[in-house]
Amino acid sequence: MSMTLERQIERLNPPQREAVTAPGQTALVVAGAGSGKTRVLTHRIAWLIEIERAAPQEILAVTFTNKAAAEMRERIGELLHMSPRGLWVGTFHGIAHRLLRAHWREAGLPETFQILDSDDQQRLIKRLLRELGDDTTKPAAVASFINARKDEGQRARHIDTQGFADRERLAELYRRYEAACERGGMVDFGELLLRSNELWVQQPALRDHYRRRFRHILVDEFQDTNTLQYAWLRNLAGSETSLFAVGDDDQSIYGWRGAKVENMREFERQFPDVKVIRLEQNYRSTGTILSAANALIANNRERLGKNLWSDAGSGEPIRLYAAYNEQDEARFVVEQIEAWAAAGNPRAEVAILYRSNAQSRAFEEQLMARRIRYRVYGGQRFFDRAEIRDALAYLRLVANPNDDTAFERVVNQPPRGIGDKTLETLRDEARAGGLSLWAVLTRLLEGGGLPGRAASALGGFAKLIGELRAAGNGQPLMDQVTVAVEASGLKTHYAKDPDGRGEGRVENLDELVNAASLFVNEDEELDPLTAFLSHAALEAGDAQGEAGADCVQLMTLHSAKGLEFRQVFLVGVEEGLFPSQRSIEEPARLEEERRLAYVGITRARERLFVSYAESRRIHGETRPAMASRFIEEIPAEHLTEVRLRGTVDRPVSARQAGGFGRDAYGDGGFGGRGYGNGGYGNRSASRGNNDFARPAAAPPKRESAWATPAKVAEGAGGLEVGQRVRHGKFGEGVIVDFEGQGPRTRVQVKFASAGSKWLMLDMAGLTPA
The missing domain is CATH 3.40.50.300 (P-loop containing nucleotide triphosphate hydrolases)
Structure with a gap:
């Protein structure tokens, strides 16, 4: 052992040292907040290379963010005074991408397959919806459904739609989306992991090759793994694999996006002879803070159990x-x-x-x-959030219908079937006549200068703005804001937002009403609505x-x-x-x-x-x-x-x-x-x-x-x-x-x-x- 690594190991506390130097067996490290889990992971890898004589290419370390992976590589290099090249250290999606690039043929992909980011994914879904004549379904909602199914390891053909009309419609969109990706040689983030897991299942010879190669697998933030990530790990880990998982069940807070805290409990049952090590000494907080945290979390029933402590003193109450x-x-x-x-x-x-x-x-x-x-x-x-800016844009149109920026923002928000071609017609007319978009809209509606579908959609929008102006005339500011948030459909629209964000967006709209109810107009020359809109602009x-x-x-x-x-x-x-x-x-x-x-x-x-x-x-x-x-x-x-x-x-x-x-x-x-x-x-x-x-x-x-x-x-x-x-x-x-x-x-x-x-x-x- 090098003197540097030896000194570093000596500085670890006993449970940390036990985890770092554990024999090559499966281990679950329950690492409390501030207990040095990253130190344990990096020292464990250094120990495997220097003491256990593992080759760098035999080690796979998986975490959840690129930042965490970069930090891990840097610390390992410092410990061993060597480049971390050869180590496979990365996120689940990064490792899966590397595998698919190496085995594109076995995975059924073109060699030059492209990755869709979330914006590209939603654009593709939007095109599919347009082909179906559906201009009301939100692409983000469809993307959320597809991503959630992939996180559960499900293809479109696996989805049970019996008796669920909405689910059948979404499953059909998933099928069309799969076909479009297949034609274009494209994969989204969820597909990276799903398809690489299918490699293990459908290509046992390839799986066994990587089982022999990766003798040591280390996993960070194990409590945040979802169904597919855990299945991917289980399929890759063979009977001779040393699987070293580090996590804290008490910090599992992402259930709303698929994380399964029960994976930590299943780990003990599904891997034989697993060694459980608890890191309970905290290097961050005072004793009082830790005692409060321990007492609070003790009220949760399904826990692996640990008790944080510190030798830094009680500190302040x-x-x-x-x-x-x-x-x-x-x-x-x-x-x-x-x-x-x-x-x-x-x-x-x-x-x-x-x-x-x-x-x-x-x-x-x-x-x-x-x-x-x-x-x-x-x-x-607050005033920069999309839903707040949408609501303020409606209010700006109420105060001044000639506000083109506000018009452009909400004319099709929430979606009301107004296409890009129709909007470009309005813009062309406005430029040619030196008029506002609202003035052009009014003229075209009165003169019948729009095709039927566009006239209906734009007529509905014009009617809505007129109703908002009438409803707010002479009313208290809070009532004007309430009417704008409710009647515009923004609240209903955002309540359906995917990825668990809808509730928060609705809360923000409610808070805008609260802000209006508390607003004090200190400029008597301005009407309350204009003063409030000015206040919001200045606060941004x-x-x-x-x-x-x-x-x-x-x-x-x-x-x-x-x-x-x-x-x-x-x-x-x-x-x-x-x-x-x-x-x-x-x-x-x-x-x-x-x-x-x-x-x-x-x-x-x-x-x-x-x-x-x-x-x-x-x-x-x-x-x-x-x-x-x-x-x-x-x-x-x-x-x-x-x-x-x-x-x-x-x-x-x-x-x-x-x-x-x-x-x-x-x-x-x-x-x-x-x-x-x-x-x-x-x-x-x-x-x-x-x-x-x-x-x-x-x-x-x-x-x-x-x-x-x-x-x-x-x-x-x-x-x-x-x-x-x-x-x-x-x-x-x-x-x-x-x-x-x-x-x-x-x-x-x-x-x-x-x-x-x-x-x-x-x-x-x-x-x-």
Whole structure:
């Protein structure tokens, strides 16, 4: 063993060393977040080459991204002081492509076969739909269906369409698509892996050749494998193959795109004498963060089991903030970021993580208002998203029908059968006459200058714009935006979006309505719609930071996997939002949501904030919200409530009396709406069994670091802790706390019917009961 590799092996912890130096047998390495799985994989390959004397060409290493594959090759080269050439290290699709290029004849492909990217694939499908006279089916939906079938290893002939008309139609499109690809010598990404797997099945001699060649197969991120990828691995691995799989079942969060977490459990059953090694020492996060993550994920039933730990000390407690609404939540987060930066810390080490893309808007607005640069990682800023730009284009046409850019964007969005030839006719007429497209459209419709089908489609569009203008005339801005989103068909159109994106796009459209409901027109010379459109255009400015710049990172929890930050804000942790409403009644979905929360928590290295809002605007309407069950599942001793006044925090455990959320005043602590006894102590009592439902004596007054126990000095309106009050929406309750000063004073009221709520005092409308 070279001195360099020997020193590197000595630096590994015992389980890492056990995995790296395991004898040539099948092994499953359950690698927790931040436990050094890439180090183990690269050291394992170096060990095989230098100690086990495996030739580089006998090793196949498979991962999921080109970036991960490049990093693996680089690290191996550094360990062995040699070029990694000869090693087969790549993605599933990259390895499959290499095989098909070498064995194109056996695979039934032309030697010069071409690869279709996703855009090429959809163009081909669009042509097939046009040949069938179908101008309503979305090419992306057909592509999603075909790709999903290929991920399951299914050809068109394998699809059971009995009794399913839509499925029969899609299967027929799949057959036509297969035939078109065959004629053109083309393969898409899914076909690369499907056809290379068929090589193993249909060409046993070729499969056996590669079984003898690849004596060692290593797989990264094994929890993300789908049905076809796992079948490909099983077919390639022979009885003499050393299969080394590394993954974390607790970080399997891509079930919506075909990943099968159960592959990790099947691995133990399907490969004899498999050695299971657990990497549990975390090199990223503090002990408190890891303890919280362990306790949370322990609520999932189907796990291989592990317990993350660190020798870096407990660190700071997790800070929990109960916001009045999403605007208050965003203000709090951005103020914390300002304080972080003012202390000399880099903004790039801060991440705001959310479940849904639509949540980014409130944070973007606050960041821009305070001139803090930010980057939406792996996505677009709110007003730059396609569905938002579509809705805004409709509104621009309502405000100004002569806006040609808006006209071009939505004249056939959603698709209404208006072809390119018809649009080119409009453009030619507009150029010749120096007119807008809308003016030409109106003239042609009035003069009968369009063929029947085109006249019908364009007439329908013109009628829609006219109806939107009429419906919005004199109406509040929120109503105008609502009508545009609904009547245009955008919401229905995007709800059918493939690849699991439809729900998020609809949420974004709903958030646009919320933005309109909260918009304040500060320019009295502009009508509200024009002012709002100007606001949206300005918000699509230059606040977006470049990759690598010192700017705050905003991203969904799915985008955060594999990343880490010194300070993390996990926001919107509310029932129905996180976990999502769809997952609450489905155990498998709920467990994946919990794994997503686990991923979010373990992104934090030093400081973690968790926040939720007690009310949230949904489609322009303020609705009560309650803290997520995931907060309940974090041990109370790891949580500290954050208060607005000064820098003082309050440990959650100090507020407890027999259950999370039960404070010195009885049943109902913070966020207590809906989980047994008004708090979190007894979930079986949720939704309607609140001890506070019967009249109770007023709680005793107490000294508080957060408010004067008698009258708050400023902004309390004469109200006192312990006083019984009435609220227009929540009914009767008792004041239990105050915090903040002046216009930002908040009051905590324990309501008989709604549990404990924090309300902005100047907006609460409380009256003595």
